[in-house]
Amino acid sequence: MLNNEKTVEFLEWAIEKRPQQFFRSFFAIKTLTVDAFSEKILESAARTGNAKILRFFIDCGLEGRYFTGLGGGRYLQLSLSSTTRTDVSHLLLDNGADANPPLCEGMYEYPPLHMAAIEGHVEIIIRLLEAGAKVDTKVGDDTALSYAVPGGNADMVRLLLQAGADVDDGKIDDFGILDWAYLHKKSTYRMLLPTSRKAKITLTISGILSAAERGKQALSQYLDGKSGETLERRKMVLEKSLYFAICEEQSPDAISVLLEFRVDPNTETVGESQTPLQIAAGNYDIDLAECLLNAGARIEPNVLAAAAWSEDGFDTLNFFIEQGADAVAFGGEALQRAVCGNNLGGIKLLLSSGANIKNSGFHKDGYTLLATAARYAEIKTVKYLLDNGAMVNAPPRFNTEITALQAGAAAGRLKMMKFLLDVGADVNAEPSSYNGTTAL
Numbered sequence: 001m002l003n004n005e006k007t008v009e010f011l012e013w014a015i016e017k018r019p020q021q022f023f024r025s026f027f028a029i030k031t032l033t034v035d036a037f038s039e040k041i042l043e044s045a046a047r048t049g050n051a052k053i054l055r056f057f058i059d060c061g062l063e064g065r066y067f068t069g070l071g072g073g074r075y076l077q078l079s080l081s082s083t084t085r086t087d088v089s090h091l092l093l094d095n096g097a098d099a100n101p102p103l104c105e106g107m108y109e110y111p112p113l114h115m116a117a118i119e120g121h122v123e124i125i126i127r128l129l130e131a132g133a134k135v136d137t138k139v140g141d142d143t144a145l146s147y148a149v150p151g152g153n154a155d156m157v158r159l160l161l162q163a164g165a166d167v168d169d170g171k172i173d174d175f176g177i178l179d180w181a182y183l184h185k186k187s188t189y190r191m192l193l194p195t196s197r198k199a200k201i202t203l204t205i206s207g208i209l210s211a212a213e214r215g216k217q218a219l220s221q222y223l224d225g226k227s228g229e230t231l232e233r234r235k236m237v238l239e240k241s242l243y244f245a246i247c248e249e250q251s252p253d254a255i256s257v258l259l260e261f262r263v264d265p266n267t268e269t270v271g272e273s274q275t276p277l278q279i280a281a282g283n284y285d286i287d288l289a290e291c292l293l294n295a296g297a298r299i300e301p302n303v304l305a306a307a308a309w310s311e312d313g314f315d316t317l318n319f320f321i322e323q324g325a326d327a328v329a330f331g332g333e334a335l336q337r338a339v340c341g342n343n344l345g346g347i348k349l350l351l352s353s354g355a356n357i358k359n360s361g362f363h364k365d366g367y368t369l370l371a372t373a374a375r376y377a378e379i380k381t382v383k384y385l386l387d388n389g390a391m392v393n394a395p396p397r398f399n400t401e402i403t404a405l406q407a408g409a410a411a412g413r414l415k416m417m418k419f420l421l422d423v424g425a426d427v428n429a430e431p432s433s434y435n436g437t438t439a440l
Contacts, residue, residue, distance in 0.1 A: 023060035037335070038066050046078040046092070049085030055262025064095055073101025074108060078113035081107045089116075089124050099131035102189040103139065111137050117147035122156050135163045143170035146177050149192070152185050161195055168198040175205075182206030183248045203229050208241040212254035212261075219257055239267040246276045246288065256291065274306075278407040281306035299325050304334035308350070309341040317346055321353050339369055343378040344384060357389045370395055371407035377417050384421060393426045 027034065041062070043055040066072070076097040079088040083130070089112075093099075093423045099112055113133040116124040125144075129135070136143055145165040150172060161167070172180040178196050180203070181189035189206065193199060199207055203226045211222035223234070242265065243259045245251070259265060265276055274282075275353045277297045280289040284307065294301075304325050307313040317334070321327055327334070337355070338346035351357060357369060367375065370390040373382045386392060394405060405425035408416040421427065 020056075020060050023057065027057075027061035027063070029410075038062055042066055042075050043078065043305035044070075046075040046088055047082045049079065049083035049084075049088050051087030051091050054088060054091055055208040056360050058095075061134065062190040067092055067095035067097055069096070069098050072097030073099070073112070076112050077101060077110070077115065080112055080119065080121070081110075084119060086121050086124055089121075090127065093124075093127045093131055099128045099133040099295045109141055110142075111144075112139070113144040114139065114142065114147055117144040117151075117156065120153055120156065122153065122159070124264050125156055126160055128328065129159065129163050135160060135165045135337070136169060136188075138170060141171035143177075147173050149177055149181055149185065149188055150325040151181045152188060154188065154191065157188055159192060161191070167192045179205040179244075182209060183244060183250065187349075201228075202226060203234060203237040205237065205241045205244060206244045206256075208238060209245055209250060209254050212241070212245075212257040215253075216257050216260055219261060235264075236269040238263045239269045241245050243270045243272060243276055246279050247274075248274075251285075252288075254286070259291060259295040262295075263293045265295045275300060276305055278306045281313075281316055281320065282309075284310075284313045286316055286319050289316070289319065293323060299323065301326075302333060304330055304350070305337045308334040308337040308343060308346045310344050311341075311343050313343075314345045314349065317349055317431055323347070326352035326354075328356070335369060336372060339373045339381065339385075342381055344381050347381065347384065351388055357385060358391075367402055368387070368403040368404070370394065371402050374416055375411045379416060379430070382416070392420060392424055 027038070038057075042054070045051070058270055062187070067075070072092055072095065076089060076092045076099075079086075079092065101108070103109060103111060110118075111133065112124065113128050113135065114137070116128060125148075135145075136424065145160045146165065148160055167177050170177055175183070176198070178192050178199060180190065181192055193206075198204065202339060203223075207217065207222060207226075211219040226234075229237075236260065238261070242255065242263045245255050245258065258430065267276055273289070275297070277289060277292050280286075280292060281303045299320065303320055304317065304327065305318060307316040327350055331354065333351050335347060335355050337343075338350060368390075370382065370385050370392065373385055394403065402410070403425070405420045405427065408420060417425075
């Protein structure tokens with residue numbers, strides 16, 4: 001039997017030569033060989049989106065039974081997963097392909113409706129719904145609607161809702177569909193909201209943020225209308241709302257109202273790796289950081305590191321130091337970040353605030369501060385570190401550590417290597433015992 005490449009070559013020959021009488025005679029023979037050949041033709045046409053060759057073979061007598069039921073459904077899945085062209089998909093549906101084929105691993109993991117939603121094929125969505133596609137089939141947390149909403153195609157979302165898609169069933173990036181739409185697609189959110197049962201009876205992130213954006217009184221009324229919630233769940237949803245309002249850069253007015261409502265700015269129930277204050281630091285948003293601190297946010301050790309990457313964060317870094325962030329105890333990670341970002345201003349600020357150049361911790365690859373600078377920063381940054389106590393030939397203390405010269409060599413930085421050699425770097429320094437490398 002032909003492989004995929006040979007099949008394509010054969011089909012191209014068939015289109016060029018168009019030996020119709022030969023194929024009419026061939027398809028009239030009822031054998032297993034003809035069955036296997038017919039299935040290979042369909043598979044290739046579905047995979048490549050070549051409707052022209054498929055129509056040619058239909059005209060030559062390719063039997064309709066190959067298109068219908070489970071087999072046709074499989075080819076439909078293949079056509080939607082392999083190509084953005086939809087002619088073959090339309091042709092398969094015209095000939096009775098199953099809109100709800102059984103699912104299995106690989107390219108047949110998702111039903112055709114999901115695949116059409118992923119690719120944004122509105123016309124195929126219409127055809128599939130007309131053919132009886134099940135609108136709320138789930139694969140994990142994914143539904144056709146959860147795939148359609150991020151694309152922002154209002155016609156597609158409307159079609160699925162009219163067909164009975166459940167906005168409360170399915171997730172997008174671990175959010176409920178409605179909450180995700182509020183955070184990312186406000187116009188779609190307004191379309192979805194009237195269909196949500198959950199939004200009418202339970203607290204949601206989208207409901208809280210929408211109310212908070214209208215003011216403190218609106219938020220109070222919204223919460224009073226959901227009096228059946230436990231205090232624990234109410235606290236959790238409020239903290240999630242604050243966290244994601246900050247993380248997704250929602251309305252500052254909504255954030256202010258939530259803080260006025262005494263939502264804990266440390267958001268301990270959320271369970272995310274970053275706190276709102278760390279997000280504010282990473283975004284160099286001093287106004288937001290000040291609001292969070294005034295509301296009781298704690299300055300965690302890695303807040304300095306969040307602000308230290310770029311010189312754009314200098315004012316933010318200085319703000320946190322002025323607010324009491326301990327550069328002596330927690331400046332090491334911030335120094336590593338500043339060096340990776342070639343942030344000389346931040347390095348100077350941290351060292352002048354008490355960060356110890358010799359106790360700055362190690363990069364994840366075992367690099368010292370100076371080795372990190374030799375790999376990522378400019379020569380002037382390396383010179384400043386040397387002038388302030390960094391040792392050019394600091395011996396490895398861990399089995400993964402690397403000297404500054406070895407780091408510069410590993411990165412292919414010839415000018416950096418020359419500078420380090422000029423200031424006394426040892427070209428013969430021993431490599432570390434694990435994955436080590438010499439300068440040469």
